[in-house]
Amino acid sequence: QQQVKQSPQSLIVQKGGISIINCAYENTAFDYFPWYQQFPGKGPALLIAIRPDVSEKKEGRFTISFNKSAKQFSLHIMDSQPGDSATYFCAAPSKGGYQKVTFGTGTKLQVIP
Amino acid sequence: DTGVSQDPRHKITKRGQNVTFRCDPISEHNRLYWYRQTLGQGPEFLTYFQNEAQLEKSRLLSDRFSAERPKGSFSTLEIQRTEQGDSAMYLCASSFSLAGGTDTQYFGPGTRLTVL
Numbered sequence A: 001q002q003q004v005k006q007s008p009q010s011l012i013v014q015k016g017g018i019s020i021i022n023c024a025y026e027n028t029a030f031d032y033f034p035w036y037q038q039f040p041g042k043g044p045a046l047l048i049a050i051r052p053d054v055s056e057k058k059e060g061r062f063t064i065s066f067n068k069s070a071k072q073f074s075l076h077i078m079d080s081q082p083g084d085s086a087t088y089f090c091a092a093p094s095k096g097g098y099q100k101v102t103f104g105t106g107t108k109l110q111v112i113p
Numbered sequence B: 001d002t003g004v005s006q007d008p009r010h011k012i013t014k015r016g017q018n019v020t021f022r023c024d025p026i027s028e029h030n031r032l033y034w035y036r037q038t039l040g041q042g043p044e045f046l047t048y049f050q051n052e053a054q055l056e057k058s059r060l061l062s063d064r065f066s067a068e069r070p071k072g073s074f075s076t077l078e079i080q081r082t083e084q085g086d087s088a089m090y091l092c093a094s095s096f097s098l099a100g101g102t103d104t105q106y107f108g109p110g111t112r113l114t115v116l
Helices: none
Strands: A004-007 A010-014 A019-025 A032-037 A043-050 A058-061 A061-069 A072-077 A087-095 A097-103 A106-111 B005-007 B012-015 B019-024 B031-037 B045-052 B053-057 B065-068 B075-079 B086-094 B111-115
Touching: A010 A019, A010 B019, A019 A087, A032 A061, A043 A058, A043 A072, A072 A087, A106 B012, A106 B075, B005 B111, B012 B019, B019 B086, B019 B111, B031 B075, B031 B111, B045 B065, B075 B086
Parallel strands: A010 A106, B012 B111
Antiparallel strands: A004 A019, A019 A072, A032 A043, A032 A087, A058 A061, A061 A072, A087 A097, A087 A106, B005 B019, B019 B075, B031 B045, B031 B086, B045 B053, B065 B075, B086 B111
């Protein structure tokens, strides 16, 4: 079973600051690493994903950095806004089943004005 | 494209009762997944369909759980003889892929189950 370790568990950031969430995964033969954003009472929504033939992907204020040799990847949220307050999940392909992913335990982000 | 829909959004039941949830995926998505999410945790994989074929089931899916996807469109998840430990958010996701490999899953809003 794929293990995905996500940190920190919770994060408080000032408005305009940078939010950084880290994930580490075990072995996988497949490379697809999505980040999901979830608001209370809602299902997770895809935020950004990377297929690491590149080490970094940027979409607006959101950037994924990927370190394949270290089996780590991170989400950076630049210029964090109160509307970014949500729970963020990383995910990595599951062992033995390339159609599914294993989710991290989540990071609850609070952006304060 | 209205996204993945789930019904009901909330279900309260007494222990021992049977419940059934429905998921309507994004049209023409050939893959459909069920997950369970408890408070403070990430979604945990339950089962997966490619068209109408159920290709994988998690060990989390006990004999009391059954899922179907007739005709490869909507799916149902039934829990028989519910237990308090079944209380969770049940999430459905769908994706489209012509070949193997991991693809983007789009989640529905979930069904919140409370077993009293």
